[in-house]
Amino acid sequence: MLILEMFMALISQSSYYTLEEIAISxxxxxxxxxAVPAVIAYLVFKSIGLTGFRRxxxxxxxxxxxxxxxxxxxxxxxxxxxxxxxxxxxxxxxxTLLLLTVPLWYLSKPSExxxxxxxxxxxxxxxxxxxxxxxxNPYYTRGTGLHQLYIFPRPLWWFAYSVTIEGFMYGLVQGIxxxxxxxxxxxxxxxxxxxxxxxxxxxxxxxxEINFMIAVTFRSIPLLLEKSFLVLNAERARGxxxxxxxxxxxxxxxxxxxxxxxxxxxxxFPIIIESIRAARQLAIAAxxxxxxxYKERTYYKHIPMTKTDMFISILALIGIxxxxxxxxxxxxxxxxxx
Numbered sequence: 621m622l623i624l625e626m627f628m629a630l631i632s633q634s635s636y637y638t639l640e641e642i643a644i645s646x647x648x649x650x651x652x653x654x655a656v657p658a659v660i661a662y663l664v665f666k667s668i669g670l671t672g673f674r675r676x677x678x679x680x681x682x683x684x685x686x687x688x689x690x691x692x693x694x695x696x697x698x699x700x701x702x703x704x705x706x707x708x709x710x711x712x713x714x715x716t717l718l719l720l721t722v723p724l725w726y727l728s729k730p731s732e733x734x735x736x737x738x739x740x741x742x743x744x745x746x747x748x749x750x751x752x753x754x755x756x757n758p759y760y761t762r763g764t765g766l767h768q769l770y771i772f773p774r775p776l777w778w779f780a781y782s783v784t785i786e787g788f789m790y791g792l793v794q795g796i797x798x799x800x801x802x803x804x805x806x807x808x809x810x811x812x813x814x815x816x817x818x819x820x821x822x823x824x825x826x827x828x829e830i831n832f833m834i835a836v837t838f839r840s841i842p843l844l845l846e847k848s849f850l851v852l853n854a855e856r857a858r859g860x861x862x863x864x865x866x867x868x869x870x871x872x873x874x875x876x877x878x879x880x881x882x883x884x885x886x887x888x889f890p891i892i893i894e895s896i897r898a899a900r901q902l903a904i905a906a907x908x909x910x911x912x913x914y915k916e917r918t919y920y921k922h923i924p925m926t927k928t929d930m931f932i933s934i935l936a937l938i939g940i941x942x943x944x945x946x947x948x949x950x951x952x953x954x955x956x957x958x
Contacts, residue, residue, distance in 0.1 A: 637775050645775040651874075656751050664744050671849060672737045676806065678842040679813050686728035686811040690929040691820030694812055696936035697724070701804040703943045711793045718800040721807060728811050742803060746795035753791025755780040760787035814839045819923060828912065836902065840895075847894045851887050 637645075668676075681687070686694070704717050730738075755761055755772070758781075767785040808817075814835040821831040860883060867873050925933075 637773075641773045641775055645773045648772065648776065649779075657748055660744050660748055664740060667740055668737050674842045674845040674849065676734065676737045676741065677809055677845065680730075680734070680810050681813075682729055682811075684727060684729040684811070686724060686807070689811075689932070690923055690925045691812055691816040692823050692925070693929045693933045693936070694808055695817075695820045696933050696940070698804050698808050700936045700939040700943065702801060703940055705797050705800045705804075707943055707947060708797070711796065714793065714796040714800060718796055718803065721800065721803045724807055725803075728807065730810070734810070738803070738806060742799045745802060746792070746799050749795035749798050750788050750791030753794055754788035755783045757787050757790060760784055760790050809838055809841070816923065819921075832906075832911070843898065844891070844895060847891050847898075848887075851890050851894075855883070855887060 701717055701720065705714065708714050708717065725735075725738075753760070754769075760766065761784050762781045766782070766787075768782040769785065770783045772780050772782060812820075817838060818831045818835045821834060822828075867876065
């Protein structure tokens with residue numbers, strides 16, 4: 621729909637532009653710009669697959685320091701990294717926060733397969749953000765003194781003016797922000813059972829409904845990927861071709877890509893239906909177990925907080941308070957600290 625509106629806007633102003641400019645603009649919008657994220661997404665699914673995504677976003681029980689850490693302590697650590705990632709403007713601060721997740725991952729003892737899957741996902745997300753910022757950020761694409769790699773045709777100047785090295789470098793920095801937050805979130809999901817997340821969230825005095833909603837969200841990610849895997853395998857077993865046929869004919873290639881996209885879109889309907897059924901079954905199960913029958917929820921399992929957990933929690937809380945106060949004191953002795 622958005623592409624159609626862009627096309628109509630170009631046609632309505634065709635008297636101002638040449639036919640060649642309009643044709644090149646349509647090609648860039650429809651083919652060139654979506655090609656890079658499409659290729660990256662294809663390579664990710666080719667190397668990881670839905671099974672890999674399901675493994676990556678699922679809880680993995682293990683005997684490790686991070687698995688035995690109190691869930692509230694882990695929430696404090698993730699909150700510290702999230703706040704720092706959101707507020708930090710210096711690339712050195714972002715890199716420091718990213719490097720902070722490395723020893724945490726080491727303490728969780730991940731398998732080699734999980735590390736490989738995570739590195740592929742983080743690297744591709746980093747490139748996607750850098751690619752988008754290289755031409756979408758007006759501050760780094762329309763100013764003077766920029767190193768322009770390509771200037772878009774005039775009909776696209778309302779959308780993007782040029783692709784610049786400065787925009788790409790800015791995108792790499794912002795990509796570190798995304799990668800850091802994603803790495804911390806995956807660490808929490810893989811080392812903490814959903815019930816333990818609810819147990820940790822109760823210390824924030826949030827309503828039990830919100831805690832339950834957050835836990836169900838974490839639990840639904842691997843289940844949704846599993847349903848997608850089953851539906852696509854069922855369609856493939858019935859002879860449906862999910863991948864576009866390779867051809868040297870550009871028009872046939874576009875037609876094949878369109879057919880593949882249509883097939884994948886149709887596959888979403890049974891996935892959505894199965895997700896709604898699972899949500900209804902979960903609601904019935906919660907009602908049968910008298911969910912929300914009492915104002916205060918009880919827990920059959922008590923997770924004690926050790927001295928190590930307490931010490932790490934205090935450090936994380938100090939870091940959170942420091943991150944929140946730094947914007948009010950952006951410089952100390954003339955040096956930027958965030």
